[in-house]
Amino acid sequence: MYYAESTHPAIIAKEVFHAAQALLQQRAKREALPRNTSPFDQKIFCGLCGTSFRKKVSHGKLFWTCRKHSRDAQSCPVTQVPDTEIREAFLRFYYKLNHHRDIILTPMLNSLQSILQRRMLWSENIMELNHQISELSSQNQMLATLKEQGLIDPDIFISQSNELTQELRAAKQMLAGYQHPCFGHEAVPLHGEAGAS
Numbered sequence: 171m172y173y174a175e176s177t178h179p180a181i182i183a184k185e186v187f188h189a190a191q192a193l194l195q196q197r198a199k200r201e202a203l204p205r206n207t208s209p210f211d212q213k214i215f216c217g218l219c220g221t222s223f224r225k226k227v228s229h230g231k232l233f234w235t236c237r238k239h240s241r242d243a244q245s246c247p248v249t250q251v252p253d254t255e256i257r258e259a260f261l262r263f264y265y266k267l268n269h270h271r272d273i274i275l276t277p278m279l280n281s282l283q284s285i286l287q288r289r290m291l292w293s294e295n296i297m298e299l300n301h302q303i304s305e306l307s308s309q310n311q312m313l314a315t316l317k318e319q320g321l322i323d324p325d326i327f328i329s330q331s332n333e334l335t336q337e338l339r340a341a342k343q344m345l346a347g348y349q350h351p352c353f354g355h356e357a358v359p360l361h362g363e364a365g366a367s
């Protein structure tokens with residue numbers, strides 16, 4: 171951007187010019203950053219030690235190396251991998267997945283969607299049960315208050331109280347069942363049609 175100090179009248183105000191310059195510089199700095207990034211950043215992990223791989227330039231070539239190995243070669247024997255090999259492996263894998271998407275990706279997507287749907291139903295059931303539990307608890311409390319004030323026949327109190335306690339126990343048990351980590355988990359079928367066995 172060009173700014174002439176002595177021209178009159180000024181094309182743009184001095185303050186605006188400097189503010190724009192500062193903005194442009196900031197933007198240039200921000201845009202310069204992604205040049206150093208790779209789509210594989212934080213995506214590659216060492217098959218042996220599990221540490222994430224980091225980029226490393228050696229003799230003008232880009233490599234990926236296990237962080238543990240790069241800190242101390244004795245602690246992990248996995249050596250550096252050229253970026254070109256990683257790219258080729260990724261493309262091979264992408265091609266295979268895309269080529270066989272009818273038997274891998276589509277059934278997997280369908281299974282994931284049905285799992286998600288079931289999860290949503292569970293959470294609705296869990297909300298409903300929580301609501302039921304709080305309703306039953308407040309009914310129980312009301313019953314106790316009525317009894318305290320002598321407004322209810324002792325026999326009726328006992329039968330009502332037993333009924334409520336049983337319902338409350340059943341609701342709590344059901345809730346515990348829904349919240350159990352094993353509930354509803356199924357293996358995702360990766361081959362053939364979903365549901366076929």
Ligand SMILES: [Zn+2]
Pocket residue numbers: 216217218219220221236237238239246247248
């Ligand atoms: Zn490693």
